[in-house]
Amino acid sequence: MKDIRQSPQFARFMHDIGWQVEKIDSAFIYLRKFPIFGYFAKIPRLQPPFPFSDINKLIKNKGIFQLKIAPFIKDTDRKFGIYKKQILKNKFKIDMSPFNPTVDIYIDLTQKEDIIFSKFSSAKRRAVRRAIKNGIVIKESDDLESFIQIRKKQYFPAGFLVVSEMKKLWRNFYPKSAVLLLAYPTIQNNNKCQMQAIASICHNKPLAGILLLFYEHVAYYWFASASKEGKKIFAPTLLVWEALKVAKRRGCKIFAFEGIYDGRFPKAAESWKGFTKFKEGFGGEKVIYLENFKI
Structure with a gap:
């Protein structure tokens, strides 16, 4: 491979x-x-x-x-x-x-969907169900601009730096080797703590997204971003679950999470601890690579 x-x-x-x-x-x-x-x-x-x-x-x-x-x-x-x-x-x-990345998580997509889901942590399985109950809907989209806006806001004030790279990546991989998944709220989000999420319905704005890339039967979790409102109602977790199913339908055998914390490089990987915990909740196999080298 x-x-x-x-x-x-x-x-x-x-x-x-x-x-x-x-x-x-x-x-x-x-x-x-x-x-x-x-x-x-x-x-x-x-x-x-x-x-x-x-x-x-x-x-x-x-x-x-x-x-x-x-x-x-x-x-x-x-x-x-x-x-x-x-x-x-x-x-x-x-x-x-x-x-x-020197450590990654691979999920075996040759397994049946229910087996893959059963290997999620109990917290992640609950989060998927709560996101569905909250009315989150995942759609395949070509609306890259909406995803860019989510990422720009997440990385503010340096968010403008991601724009050109994302557009050029999209141009080279979409549609054959890329899929954009966006999470939208629906009217079911009707309790007080989710009022901000409801407001975005009127403008048809997504709350979170994942850009998947594909190559040689591997799906790569390349970019992922979510608004604060999206995180509150578990949109990122449901997005990963839907991404796994999309990758499986496209014939991929492996879902690569594109990096988690590596204790061999504590300083360089310090900022990776948070999303490492998120990724580990989906099960899978930890893969350790040889270190990077320089001359």
Whole structure:
């Protein structure tokens, strides 16, 4: 299985947001030039055998001042330790600020829906039911602008920074390899603590959303955002449940949550603790990758 970051679609996206794209063997390398310093480069989800000789040639020819790699090696690989020694032997050092997630959660979509749901925590199962009871409705949509507005508000005052990247990602993946799910309130939201949610019905505004990407039978939980009102009535939890079902219907075998907290990097991953707890509530298998490295 090849990671989505090594797909032609992702390479086009990286080009669109200003990265130079090169290729060594079958691996895409992304470079960005900085005045005075030269090029910074990264190779996401690199699979063995590692082309160290070609990498060193590229570093020399391009004047790369730093290159990072994120090996696509799981701790279940019997050569996990061997690969790590091999990388370190070639003068790479462990990167304490990983650019790709080093721990993830995979949900097996080959299971029946009721089995997948039964592996949710009791709190998550209750949250799904409460969201439905609250009248939350999940719809597939092409209304990227509404999702952008949710994310801009969530990341205010820096929210404007997400706009261009999201539009270019959408352009390269939608409709064949992306699905946008939006959570809308309905008139059933009629108790006092949900009045703000009701108000948005009049404007047909979603309260939360998930952007899923697809590549080689894997669904990636790429972007997710929710308003405060949406969180209060459990829209994010229902969205994940619906996303799992959508991914399964599209023939995906794995749902990847795209990163959780990694105790190997406590400082870099500190901000990940909150959403890690959220993701862990859906069951699945924890996957540990080899560390990211830099030279």
